[in-house]
Amino acid sequence: MTGRDAILAALPDPEGTTPPIPFDRERKPANDPWLEFEEVLVTLGGKMLPDGALPLLVNRPGDVWFDDDALPFLPEGIARAATPWDAEVGVCLADLAISETGSLLIAATSGRYRLTSLAPPVNVVLVREAAIVASPEEAFARVSAASSVIVTGTSRTADIEGVLVRGIHGPRELYVVRVR
Amino acid sequence: MTVKLMLTCLCDAFYGEVGIATVRVLEHAGCTVQFPKSQTCCGQPPYNAGDWEASRKVAEHWREVFGDGETPIVTPSSSCAAMVREGYALLFGEHRNDPVYELSEFLVKHLGIDKWPLARSAGTLLQQKIAYHRSCHGRGIGLTNEQEVLLRAVPGVEFHAIEQSEQCCGFGGAFCVGHPAVSAGIGTEKLQHVAETGASILVGGDMGCLMHLRGLIEKQRLGIETRHFAEILADAIPAPVPA
């Protein structure tokens, strides 16, 4: 008998019950979702910047890594770092922002690098004006089938004496820029 | 209303004053109290220790003594009430819904009392600063703030909640002698939080907790008095007007 057969044989037979309905959380949408997003993001160590700030953020020749679909929003002629590991700044385009939790949903869809939002210590996330939902529940209703990550603030640890340290393995700075 | 008093083994053995206070409180609330004299213990000590065979014997005796299933049974212990209501179901494999109530639960939830005493005394008020320990086994019978409501209503009582009030005192029945250092450590932390309030009286609703805490207090010479909430309520009952 294989491990699979043995485990399955040891389990009780399915009772043919139906699953309880998913938990539905009532929540009034914010009047201004982007304002709410920004307020929460700040508490998580992130910052929103106007799109005018973008050229300044990426004004570090050879130190910027970006995904192809972020390129149209970047200054013309920008050079890409050799790898995401070598870059100081990583620029990616998020699929959704979540206002209630200040989160960003980034799917590893065609042509993107998972490391863009992870390896460089500074992460600049571009989000389209209209791509904002109220809650994680709404975001999950629209989540991509590709591998994805929901980013809620900077990387952090509190392992040493419960002291909060921002920026451990993932980015220590997180900037969100609304784009059209 | 007629009620039966379930005294608890600890009040029977050591803390008769708590039983007396419970009777006085119930009578002040308009109840006629009966005391079945052949009562002993609810069986919780061996139940918690894992000796369910021994516990069942005691529980069967409890059922013989109290088990008409109709007259409300009131006890000054959430722990003993929880034992009969929840513990017996596991012990016997069936739920029987014995009408057992912890004292504050009975006064607040069943008699609808939210002030104390029910008639004002003309005498001088005893000013007392009390720290209140919420006993854990209130969880087992769904107690929330019943004891607190009654204590806060008593004139002259300055009520102090203690920090980390969700934390146990460390008694735990047989646990306190099986793990004496852990138990005493938990209790000592609890007493530090009591001391922080500046109160000189520690009030609780279960003599198990208070017996253990009192033992620590005496050994450490902390000079804190321990009292059951029924005693505070009984003290506030106005003396009968001489005829």
Added chain:
Amino acid sequence: MKIPPVEEFARQLAPDTTASVRKATANLTVARTRALGVAFEDANAARMRAAAIKNYVLDNLKSLLLQLEAACQKNGVQVYWAQDAEAARRIALDICKKKAPNGGLIVKAKSMVTEEIHLNGFLEEHGYKPVETDLGEYIVQLDHDTPSHIVTPIIHKNRLQVAATFEKEGLGPRTDDPTVLAMQARERLRSYFRQAKIGISGVNFAIAETGRLVLIENEGNSRFSTTAPETHIAFMGIEKILPREADLPLFLRLLAGSATGQQLTSYVHLISGPRKEERDGPTEVHLILLDNGRSGVASGKYREILRCIRCGACLNVCPVYRQASGHAYGHVYSGPVGAVLTPAMEGVQKAGWMAKASSLCGACEEVCPVRIPIPRMLLQIRDEAVSSGAIQEAAPWGLYAKGASHGWQWRAGLKLLPMASRFPHPLKDAWMESRALPRRVGRDFRSWWNDRP
């Protein structure tokens, strides 16, 4: 009288350690209450639903596992079934040998299930160098220690101890600044992420419907470990399933809120298999489903313990855990959940004693995000352990029961009580070590009652 292990451990614990554990657990308990209050209008309703969903999972584990297997395979994930720890370690080793026949570096994300099967030591014996990359787990590994908490592994250590370790390991000069210490670890581990060919992780939730593996974390090491190496090996206990993706928001909030007081962790990683249209990520993903006693638990009286989502809230609120720390339990899973899970999985004969290390205060059940009736199961384990002879009771309960089953015997016994306090007994010594003996206070109830007009 034999001193129980938790008591024995607590007795030799340094005051520093107790202080660290007490402070951290108290803070986490407060943070949990606040976070769940923000997340849910009725946190209790949320927890009841979560419990119901996990019950459904346990009822239907067989069909959900088959559904998960099929969905994972469709996603390109290779699925393995391991009946016990040994089988799981062997499966992992076979994969490692194929990908890196000459041994080498393996980066590991924090995972309790790999602790459970003692994977690291096994891989080291076979020429591999598994490196824990969660900051706390890394420190534990450098110190040849074990995690003392399922969420915050070095809750028992302070910054000075960490600094001494880092200095000794050449990570950087000694400092008492946690930020600098974190950066020292970051530099070293980053080079490991870049070199390693194999990454190993656990799984927080696996979605039967879509085959998606969900990992949550705050540091980013989990993302690195499952993104940078060419091969990702994920381990999961068979009970970690959720039926649908729509169940995730509830569980993500409950887990983050209960574990660390967050609304969501910094990262929620949804893994849909190996690299597809994206340009990086592993080219192979392997999922090892581990039973190791769980299927037996699923059909027994302790089955509800398998609802556990490993948030650690019951450890944080447990008075015994706070006093004794996680190492006192001597097993991977400590605290209230460990005191049920371990005997449930390994047998009451071997681990039933763990259930005695509890005051039965009920705080664990009160904070549990899936409302596991831990106190009830602790009692049932005690019953099973005592009646099977796995643990010996020091108190003469048979005698007590005899006396307490007859009114007249009881009353006679009460009269003898003051005399009894003069006789020696180990339990009396245990009581008196830190407490004065109880004595009669004020009037005797029965005399008062009998004398009433």
